[in-house]
Amino acid sequence: MSDLNRLASMLMELDDQMAACMKCGMCQAVCPVFAESMKESDVTRGKIALLEKLAHEMVKDVDEVNEKLNRCLLCGTCAANCPSGVKIMDIFMKARVIVTTYKGLSPVKKAIFKGLLDRPKLFNLLTDMGAVFGSPFMRSADKTIGTKSCALLTPLIGKRHFMPLAKRPFRKDYPSLDTERGESGLKVAFFPGCVVDKMFPHVGHAVIKVLNHHGVGIYLPENQACCGIPTLASGDLDTFLSLMRKNVEAFDGGYFDYIVTPCATCTSTIKETWPKMLDDANSDIKEKVQELADKAMDINQFLVDVVGVKALDHKAGGKVVTYHDPCHLQKSLGVAAQPRELLKANPDYEFKEMNEANRCCGNGGSFNLYHYDLSKKIGERKRDNVRASGADVVATGCPACMMQLGDLLSQSGGGVDVRHVLEIYAEMID
Amino acid sequence: MSNDKLMKEFEAIVGAEGVMNSESDLHSYSYDSAVLDPRVPAFVIKPSNTDQLGPVVKLCNDNGLPITVRGAGTNLSGGTIPHPGGVVLLTNGLNKILEINEQDLYAVVEPGVVTAQFAAEVASRGLFYPPDPGSQAVSTIGGNVAENAGGLRGLKYGVTKDYVMGIDFWDVNGDLIKSGSRTVKCVTGYNLGGLMVASEGTLGVFNNIILKLVPPPKAQKAMMAVFDNIDKASESVAAIIANKIVPCTLEFLDNASLRYVEAFTKAGLPVDADAVLLIEVDGHPAEVAEDAEKVVDLCKKIGATSVHLAETAEERDKLWFARRNALPALARAKPTTVLEDATVPRSQIPAMVRSVNEIGKKYNVEIGTFGHAGDGNLHPTILCDRRNEEEFKRVEAAVDEIFDVALSLKGTLSGEHGIGMAKSKWMEKETSKATLEYSLKMKRAIDPNNILNPGKIIGG
Numbered sequence: 046m047s048d049l050n051r052l053a054s055m056l057m058e059l060d061d062q063m064a065a066c067m068k069c070g071m072c073q074a075v076c077p078v079f080a081e082s083m084k085e086s087d088v089t090r091g092k093i094a095l096l097e098k099l100a101h102e103m104v105k106d107v108d109e110v111n112e113k114l115n116r117c118l119l120c121g122t123c124a125a126n127c128p129s130g131v132k133i134m135d136i137f138m139k140a141r142v143i144v145t146t147y148k149g150l151s152p153v154k155k156a157i158f159k160g161l162l163d164r165p166k167l168f169n170l171l172t173d174m175g176a177v178f179g180s181p182f183m184r185s186a187d188k189t190i191g192t193k194s195c196a197l198l199t200p201l202i203g204k205r206h207f208m209p210l211a212k213r214p215f216r217k218d219y220p221s222l223d224t225e226r227g228e229s230g231l232k233v234a235f236f237p238g239c240v241v242d243k244m245f246p247h248v249g250h251a252v253i254k255v256l257n258h259h260g261v262g263i264y265l266p267e268n269q270a271c272c273g274i275p276t277l278a279s280g281d282l283d284t285f286l287s288l289m290r291k292n293v294e295a296f297d298g299g300y301f302d303y304i305v306t307p308c309a310t311c312t313s314t315i316k317e318t319w320p321k322m323l324d325d326a327n328s329d330i331k332e333k334v335q336e337l338a339d340k341a342m343d344i345n346q347f348l349v350d351v352v353g354v355k356a357l358d359h360k361a362g363g364k365v366v367t368y369h370d371p372c373h374l375q376k377s378l379g380v381a382a383q384p385r386e387l388l389k390a391n392p393d394y395e396f397k398e399m400n401e402a403n404r405c406c407g408n409g410g411s412f413n414l415y416h417y418d419l420s421k422k423i424g425e426r427k428r429d430n431v432r433a434s435g436a437d438v439v440a441t442g443c444p445a446c447m448m449q450l451g452d453l454l455s456q457s458g459g460g461v462d463v464r465h466v467l468e469i470y471a472e473m474i475d
Numbered sequence: 476m477s478n479d480k481l482m483k484e485f486e487a488i489v490g491a492e493g494v495m496n497s498e499s500d501l502h503s504y505s506y507d508s509a510v511l512d513p514r515v516p517a518f519v520i521k522p523s524n525t526d527q528l529g530p531v532v533k534l535c536n537d538n539g540l541p542i543t544v545r546g547a548g549t550n551l552s553g554g555t556i557p558h559p560g561g562v563v564l565l566t567n568g569l570n571k572i573l574e575i576n577e578q579d580l581y582a583v584v585e586p587g588v589v590t591a592q593f594a595a596e597v598a599s600r601g602l603f604y605p606p607d608p609g610s611q612a613v614s615t616i617g618g619n620v621a622e623n624a625g626g627l628r629g630l631k632y633g634v635t636k637d638y639v640m641g642i643d644f645w646d647v648n649g650d651l652i653k654s655g656s657r658t659v660k661c662v663t664g665y666n667l668g669g670l671m672v673a674s675e676g677t678l679g680v681f682n683n684i685i686l687k688l689v690p691p692p693k694a695q696k697a698m699m700a701v702f703d704n705i706d707k708a709s710e711s712v713a714a715i716i717a718n719k720i721v722p723c724t725l726e727f728l729d730n731a732s733l734r735y736v737e738a739f740t741k742a743g744l745p746v747d748a749d750a751v752l753l754i755e756v757d758g759h760p761a762e763v764a765e766d767a768e769k770v771v772d773l774c775k776k777i778g779a780t781s782v783h784l785a786e787t788a789e790e791r792d793k794l795w796f797a798r799r800n801a802l803p804a805l806a807r808a809k810p811t812t813v814l815e816d817a818t819v820p821r822s823q824i825p826a827m828v829r830s831v832n833e834i835g836k837k838y839n840v841e842i843g844t845f846g847h848a849g850d851g852n853l854h855p856t857i858l859c860d861r862r863n864e865e866e867f868k869r870v871e872a873a874v875d876e877i878f879d880v881a882l883s884l885k886g887t888l889s890g891e892h893g894i895g896m897a898k899s900k901w902m903e904k905e906t907s908k909a910t911l912e913y914s915l916k917m918k919r920a921i922d923p924n925n926i927l928n929p930g931k932i933i934g935g
Contacts, residue, residue: 064810064862068508070549074591074612083521083567084495085503085548094513098502109499128803129812 049105052147056100059139063100065131066093072123077405077423078116086113089123089133096140111144116416118409118423119278120372134377135321138277145280158276158284165270165291169214172243176210183209187459190451203417206455208244208448215246219253221267223299227260229352234264234301234340236292236315238308239271240444248307248444251471252344258474259352264299272314275411277322286327289319293333303351304337305344307467309371309443310410313378316341343374345442345466349383354470356389363393366469367436369427369450370403371443384442384466391473399434401426408449421453428453431461438462440469476538478517485520488530493568495519504545504563508610509553509897510813510861516543516557521565525585525682528564532680533649535562541929544676546587546615551814552895554622554675554931561929564680566617573683575600580688581640581657586617586681603691605632608891609802617681623673625891627798630849631723631757634891635672638687642668644679647922655685675893676928678921692757695723696767697791698784700752700774701745705729707778708750709825712848714773715754716821720766725849726753726798729828732805732843732856736797739804744797748780750828752848753798755791801845802856809841809858813870817881818890821851830880831855838873840866852890894932902933 072089073079085091092114098104117137124133150158161168183193192206215237226232233256237249256263273288292315296304306312320338323331348354366388374380381403389396407413407423431439431454439450439461450463476484478496485494495501496518505513517540520531535542541561548555557563566587574583577600584593590611597604607626608614614624620642625634641655644667654667671679702708712725728736728751737744745751752774756766771782785791806812819827828844831853835842846853855877859870878888878901888898888905903911914933918925925935 060862061810064860065807067510067806067812068506069806070508070547070610070613073547074589083565084500086499091503094506095499095502104498104502106498109497113499113503129806130803 049102049107052107052143053100053102055143055147056096056140058143059096059136060100062132062136063093063097065129066090067129068094069128071126071128075122075126077120077122077407078118078419081419081422087116089127092117093131093133093136096136107144107148111148114140114144116419118372118405118407118412120405120409121376122372122405125376138318138322141278141280142282143280146282150279150281154279154281158279158281162271162276163284163287165268168271169216172210173214176212176214176243187451187455189459189462190455192451192455205417206452208451210243211246213246215242215249218246219249219265222253222263222265224262226262227257229260231303231351232262232264232301233347234266234296234299234304236269236272236304236306236311238306238311238444240448241307245444245447245465248465248468251465251467252305252307254471254474255348255467259348259354261352262301264301266295266299268295270295272311274310274314274318277318278410282322285322286324289322289334290327290330293330293337296337297333302340303342303347304340305342305347307344307442307444307465309343309373309378310445312341312343313373317377343378343380343383343442345374345384345387346378346380348470349386354387354390356386357392360395361389361392362395364395364437365397365435366394366438366440367397367399367431367434368402368466369399369406369431369439369441369446371441371446372405374442375403380442384440387466387470388440391469393473394438394469397434397436399436399439400430402430404430406446406449406453408445410445413449420449424449424453428457432457436461438464438469440464440466442466481518481534481538481540484534485518485531488534489520489522489527493521493523493527495521504548504557504565507545507548507550507553507555509551509556509895510811511553511556511896514556514559516563517560519563519565521568523568525569528569528680528682529645529649529651531564532645532647536647536649536924536926539924539926541926542676542680543928544617544621544680546618547589547610547613549610549614549618550622550895551816551892552889552897554893554895554928555618556896558929566615566681570615572596575602575688576657577602579657582686582688583657584616584684584686586615586620586684588616590614590616590619597688598691601691602688604638604686604688606635606638616684616686620672620681620684621675622893623891625847625850625852627724627726627847629847629852629891630725631721632689636669639668639672639684640687641685642671643682644671645682646679647924647926651682652679657685673893675895675931677918677931677933678927680927692723694760694763695755695757695791696763696785697753697755697794698767698771698782699794699797700754700779700782701748702750702752702778703748703780704778705750705828706825708752708848709822711752711774711777711779712821712824714777715770716849718769718773720756720769722754722766722770722849723757724753724755725847727751727824727846727848727853728753728797728801729844731841732801732845733797735808735843736800736804739807740796740800742793742796742800745781751797753794798845801843805843805856805858809860811859811861811867813857813859813874815855815857815874815877816846816852816890816892817855817877817886817888818850818852819881819884819886821848823884823886824848824851824853826884827853827880827886831877834873834876834880837876838869840870840873842873847890850890851886896931899930899932899934
């Protein structure tokens with residue numbers, strides 16, 4: 046009981062933030078998880094009420110509350126639409142850290158986060174091996190997208206159609222780079238992120254091609270680590286901070302105007318989450334973290350707002366492309382016009398808006414791992430919207446969304462390609 | 476019957492997935508949007524079709540289990556806070572629009588249909604369902620009918636009750652009771668549907684609701700009139716209506732609300748103004764143009780310091796931005812937002828607003844007032860922190876006095892939020908002892924075991 050007391054007093058740290066929730070329930074209108082289950086505990090108001098009750102020791106079953114707390118995509122749609130401006134993402138992230146600190150990290154997560162993610166060299170080595178050894182057991186699922194299925198892995202990942210690990214990760218071709226500012230007079234640091242490095246290296250290549258084309262110098266240091274968001278979402282603050290530190294060290298000493306990523310989630314993590322999660326033990330890198338956060342920018346935004354890429358003013362033709370707004374771009378960072386501008390800049394494509402383009406695809410990072418059926422249900426609405434648009438290609442700005450869209454479209458008969466906006470834009474550059 | 480046995484009986488009716496009774500599930504349904512203490516039920520039952528409603532109600536009645544029906548839980552008077560140890564009956568799975576009849580202008584819906592989704596579906600058929608409560612993005616039709624919800628269009632288009640043509644509902648024995656009709660005229664028997672409106676779940680459990688639809692207006696025009704004196708704003712409201720113009724919306728923001736909205740939005744609002752009126756007229760384009768011009772002239776004549784007429788859709792949106800942001804702006808100022816809906820005859824608005832401001836000073840609490848000037852429905856909104864016990868006592872005292880004043884001005888306790896638990900203590904004061912007795916007798920006859928949302932409206 047005194048133990049529960051400790052948890053309650055830790056949660057009381059969030060009391061001021063939680064008190065701002067007036068329980069109006071407007072989050073029900075926008076929450077993708079609630080739309081499927083219609084359960085109060087699946088919507089933000091319900092989760093905050095449960096956390097408050099845990100903090101005030103009115104409920105005692107921590108496991109149950111924790112389980113309900115984790116049924117959240119962390120898409121931030123509720124926060125973007127909250128009439129009272131409750132800092133929902135901050136509350137949920139901190140609550141996950143508090144509950145995990147109290148309960149301890151599961152052995153599997155501990156092994157993955159501390160044993161693997163926090164050791165980038167070992168992580169890279171193992172994924173390289175996976176890319177070589179995994180292939181004989183995989184079957185091609187959809188040729189357009191390039192997804193595979195694997196009966197051998199069914200107990201682990203279900204009947205997902207997934208993107209296999211790339212035969213040659215991005216960093217093999219570009220272990221490091223430090224090029225001069227070109228005619229743009231700009232230089233950026235490049236943070237490809239894990240998924241681009243290991244699964245979609247062609248997205249990384251597209252970024253390099255586009256930056257070179259626009260005369261933007263590139264600083265790409267070795268020893269980049271995961272941005273840390275999977276660890277924080279699981280409440281593992283220690284590994285998150287350790288990964289943040291590794292990245293700060295990797296980029297330290299380079300000269301650049303911006304740090305760009307082709308991953309919506311990495312950008313929002315570096316820009317918003319890193320500075321928020323700094324603790325006393327990491328105060329020595331506070332300035333450097335803030336500097337990186339200030340310089341962090343989504344690649345679409347960089348190309349349109351800084352480099353000045355503009356859409357064609359005539360309607361182009363050829364293939365039809367539609368765009369899915371990743372939550373971390375649209376809701377967290379307010380980047381929505383720029384990717385569309387880039388897609389409209391390629392004369393070989395006709396851009397067509399889909400219905401509910403900014404509705405979450407249901408991936409939510411590890412949410413997809415633990416709640417695959419729910420994730421799929423949420424995604425099916427996205428899939429239907431993509432198909433209804435009649436697009437040949439759905440483009441987006443987040444590799445995690447690309448994985449989810451690939452699975453959904455591949456499972457439903459394929460025929461629609463899933464691409465990163467930068468790939469479409471890079472196609473027009475010789 | 477033991478809880479385990481009851482659980483099995485409920486499961487036999489609604490399936491295992493329709494019964495929730497874990498600690499965290501029960502606590503998830505212990506509150507609504509009202510600033511009141513939560514109360515934990517014993518079961519949460521979620522039927523997946525309306526045929527399951529009768530057997531659920533009967534089982535509860537046979538076992539003396541209190542039922543609180545809940546749609547989206549946006550109730551502002553505690554009407555959906557359950558009875559401790561009772562049953563929360565969730566209707567949000569009963570969300571089918573059964574019929575939209577474009578020829579005879581009506582619709583039939585299940586109680587869990589979300590208001591805004593229904594209105595959008597109706598609009599896509601070229602028709603109009605006018606009631607638009609502030610929570611319409613999530614609130615359900617069943618809840619709107621049970622509370623007789625209002626909204627911004629009350630002045631010209633009326634409130635929910637003006638659109639209810641009939642309701643089929645379950646009585647405590649699990650029998651289906653039919654009321655009303657799909658016809659415009661219907662005088663068959665007691666107006667039981669009318670009795671159900673605003674009954675807050677105390678007299679029956681809704682099955683299907685027949686709603687009237689109307690043709691949408693062809694055009695609208697919005698304007699903002701700024702006043703340095705609240706009496707002039709109120710005189711303008713009276714003058715507009717006296718001149719036989721009925722705006723679809725006639726909204727009011729007081730100085731405190733204006734300041735909060737401006738601090739939050741930086742939209743360039745007149746923070747020195749005593750009050751602004753936001754007015755929209757709708758109808759036939761020629762009529763709208765003429766009415767808009769007349770409204771501008773009237774406001775200026777009475778003493779508006781400026782009147783801005785929106786010429787484009789963009790300008791119209793900009794005008795409504797202030798009104799839409801009144802509650803969010805107030806809600807962000809302090810942790811707790813006590814949103815009241817004291818309502819007075821519209822001629823009494825200046826007296827009401829003056830009193831509210833005096834009460835705010837007297838009890839040293841912050842109050843911003845906005846609301847529906849056209850129908851006298853004001854929302855004095857008290858900003859506080861419920862965790863501060865001393866302050867909250869002052870808030871409660873201020874609320875009491877606000878209702879005293881509203882009643883003394885021949886107003887009412889609630890324009891659109893309902894009585895629920897929050898205001899039942901005031902019922903006798905507005906009505907009479909005999910009225911309460913009459914209501915209690917009716918309730919006892921219909922619900923002898925007092926299982927239908929006990930304790931709400933008339934207490935008991």
